[in-house]
Amino acid sequence: MLIAQLHGAAGTRSFASSWIGLDVAEIVGLLQSALLIRRGSRAASPVTATVLAADAWFDLMSAAPKFPYAQAMFLACFAELPLAVLLGWASWHSLSWAAEPGMSSEKPKTSYTTIGS
Secondary structure, eight states: OHHHHHHTTTTTOHHHHHHHHHHHHHHHHHHHHHHHTTTOOOOOHHHHHHHHHHHHHHHHHHHOTTTTHHHHHHHIIIIHOOOOOOOOHHHHHHHHHTOOOTTTTTOOOOOOOTTEE
16 A cells, blocks of 8 residues: 555655654664663664664665665665674573573572561
């Protein structure tokens, strides 16, 4: 249904605000991931990795020929996809069952008390 509606019209509309929104989402995700890593959290951001990979794909598929396509390819190969791979790696290694054996032996510290003790 969507293909039939957009066929021939997708290239004529301006997607500038959509790209700006996607870039803002990437920046927020990268800042969130950096904050989590700095705090030593075991949760990385696989969502940001997915958004970066999707942005690279859509940039390549929607770029005009010649210089804009070369620019999209350069950014995909040297910025978006390497960052996506790095975040994917960090996400994978933040999982307790994927971490090295010595790293997952710590029990989480809790500060609650039970009633009646």
